[in-house]
Amino acid sequence: MSSEIRTLEPKVLWNKFADLNAVPRPSKKEERVIKFIKDFGENLGLETLEDEVGNVIIRKPATKGMEDRQAIVMQSHLDMVHQKNNDTVFDFDTQGIDMYVDGDWVKAKGTTLGADNGLGVATIMAILESDAIAHPDLEALFTIDEETGMTGAMGLKGGVLKGSILLNLDTEEDDEIGVGCAGGIDITARGSYNEEPVAKDSNKAYRLEVKGLQGGHSGMQIHEGLGNANKIMNRLLYAVIEDIKIAAIDGGSLRNAIPRESIATVVFRADKEELLMSVLNSLSDTIKKEFKTMEPDLQMVFTATDFPESVMPYEAQEQLLKALYAAHNGVYRMSADITDLVETSNNIAKVVVKEGNIHVGCLTRSSVESSKMDLANALKATFELAGCEVEFSGSYPGWAPNMDSAILKVMVPVYERLNNGEKPHVAACHAGLECGILGQNYPEMDMISFGPNIKGAHSPDERAQISSAQKYWEFVLEILKHIPKA
Incomplete structure (x- = not known):
C-alpha cells in the first residue's frame, strides 16, 4: 500500500482509511474487520459491544459544552464489494487494498477501492479517537453485510440505539444530502x-x-x-x-x-x-x-x-x-x-x-x-x-423522504455557509441505503445521509476524490457543532 495515502489531508481521515483498508473485509466474511473495530473501540477505553449478528456499536460521551445536545448515531457499513479486473492477481480474503494517488483521486490497483463505505467508517473512527472534535453524545454504528443483503441492518434490534439523530455516511456525491432511497x-x-x-x-x-x-x-x-x-x-x-x-x-x-x-x-x-x-x-x-x-x-x-x-x-x-x-x-x-x-x-x-x-x-x-x-x-x-x-x-424497504427533518434544517444552512451560498442537492437516491431498514425498528429517529465524491463504486474503477474528502470532512465537523439541543 502506498505510504503517500497517509500524507493526504485531512491526515486523520486518510490514515484511518489506510488502517481499515489493510484489513480484508469482503461481504459475508467480516470476522477480521469486526475484530479490528472492536479492538479499536476497546483500546480507546470506550464502551464497545457486538450484537448477535455482528454489528459493532461504540459509545463516546459528549465533549465539554455539548452535553445538552441531542444524542447522535453515526453509521457506516464495514463490508466492501470485492471486484477485480480479470488480469489482476488478488485475493480479497487475505490481502489489504493496494492504493495509490492519481492527481486528485485515490484509486486501487486493479480492484475496488473500498471507499464505499470505508471513508464513512474512517470518518467515525477519527472522531472517536480525537480529543479535539466537538460532538454530542455519540454512538458509532458499524453494520455488516450491507452490500449483499443488508443483514446487519435487518438484524439490529430496536432499543439498542439511544440516539435520536442518525447520520448515515454512505452517499457518494459531496453536494448531495440524502433524504430517501430505494428498496430492493x-x-x-x-x-x-x-x-x-x-x-x-x-x-x-x-x-x-x-x-x-x-x-x-x-x-x-x-x-x-x-x-x-x-x-x-x-x-x-x-x-x-x-x-x-x-x-x-x-x-x-x-x-x-x-x-x-x-x-x-x-x-x-x-x-x-x-x-x-x-x-x-x-x-x-x-x-x-x-x-x-x-x-x-x-x-x-x-x-x-x-x-x-x-x-x-x-x-x-x-x-x-x-x-x-x-x-x-x-x-x-x-x-x-x-x-x-x-x-x-x-x-x-x-x-x-x-x-x-x-x-x-x-x-x-x-x-x-x-x-x-x-x-x-x-x-x-x-x-x-x-x-x-x-x-x-x-x-x-425503501426510505421515505422527510422534508421536515430537523437535522436537514441544520445541514442545509451549514452547507451553504461553507460553500459560498451554494445550495446542496437535497434528494432521494436509487441506491439501497440502510436507513429504510433501520427505520423499521427506530421509526422516530431523524435520519440523513451524506458523503464525499466517490466514482465507479462496485467496480475496479472506484476512486475517491481527495479535494472532496477535505470539503466533506469540514462539513462533518460543522454539523457536529450544530446538532440541535435536546
Whole structure:
C-alpha cells in the first residue's frame, strides 16, 4: 500500500482509511474487520459491544459544552464489494487494498477501492479517537453485510440505539444530502437441462468473450446507459441461435454490480465457421458503435477453444436465450414526484450455465414497493415461461423522504455557509441505503445521509476524490457543532 495515502489531508481521515483498508473485509466474511473495530473501540477505553449478528456499536460521551445536545448515531457499513479486473492477481480474503494517488483521486490497483463505505467508517473512527472534535453524545454504528443483503441492518434490534439523530455516511456525491432511497429484492431463476454429448468430427468449439465494460453501481449508475455484459452476450448468442449449441456461459458477479464481463463456450458445424464469424463480427461492430460513447473499451472476442464434453439441448437453449432477451434490464420507471430520480430498475447481474444447470441472478430496486413487486413479478413470469423456478429473497424497504427533518434544517444552512451560498442537492437516491431498514425498528429517529465524491463504486474503477474528502470532512465537523439541543 502506498505510504503517500497517509500524507493526504485531512491526515486523520486518510490514515484511518489506510488502517481499515489493510484489513480484508469482503461481504459475508467480516470476522477480521469486526475484530479490528472492536479492538479499536476497546483500546480507546470506550464502551464497545457486538450484537448477535455482528454489528459493532461504540459509545463516546459528549465533549465539554455539548452535553445538552441531542444524542447522535453515526453509521457506516464495514463490508466492501470485492471486484477485480480479470488480469489482476488478488485475493480479497487475505490481502489489504493496494492504493495509490492519481492527481486528485485515490484509486486501487486493479480492484475496488473500498471507499464505499470505508471513508464513512474512517470518518467515525477519527472522531472517536480525537480529543479535539466537538460532538454530542455519540454512538458509532458499524453494520455488516450491507452490500449483499443488508443483514446487519435487518438484524439490529430496536432499543439498542439511544440516539435520536442518525447520520448515515454512505452517499457518494459531496453536494448531495440524502433524504430517501430505494428498496430492493433479489430475484433468482434456476433451471436444469439434460446435457447432450457432441461429436468432435465436423464440429468446432469457440470461446466468446464480452469484456472491457466499465461496470459500476447497479443503483446509482443504472440510468447512465452503461453496457451490461450479460445482455450483450445474449444478443450475440441469439443472433446465431439456430446454428450453435451452448456448452457454458459465465457472466457477471455480484447483484449490485453492473456486469462487466461474460464468457460463453459454443459448438457449431465446421462448415458454418466463416458464416457465423461474419455474423458475430458484424454484430460486434454494430454494438460497439451503439456504445462508443459510454463504453469506449468494449471488446467482443471470438477464438477457437478446447472442445467441451457436452452442450445444451436446442429447446433449453432457445428458452433461455429468449427469456434473457425479454427480461427487463435497466430503468423500468422514472419517479413522477422527484425530478430525475429513477423509481424502479433491474440489473441482470449474473448468468451461469454449466453442467446441466442454469442460474440467473437479478437485483430489482424501487422507491415504491408496489412498483418493485410489479417488475419482480414480470421477471418471475418471464423466467417461469422458460421453465425455470424463480425465488424472491432479501427484500428490504425503501426510505421515505422527510422534508421536515430537523437535522436537514441544520445541514442545509451549514452547507451553504461553507460553500459560498451554494445550495446542496437535497434528494432521494436509487441506491439501497440502510436507513429504510433501520427505520423499521427506530421509526422516530431523524435520519440523513451524506458523503464525499466517490466514482465507479462496485467496480475496479472506484476512486475517491481527495479535494472532496477535505470539503466533506469540514462539513462533518460543522454539523457536529450544530446538532440541535435536546
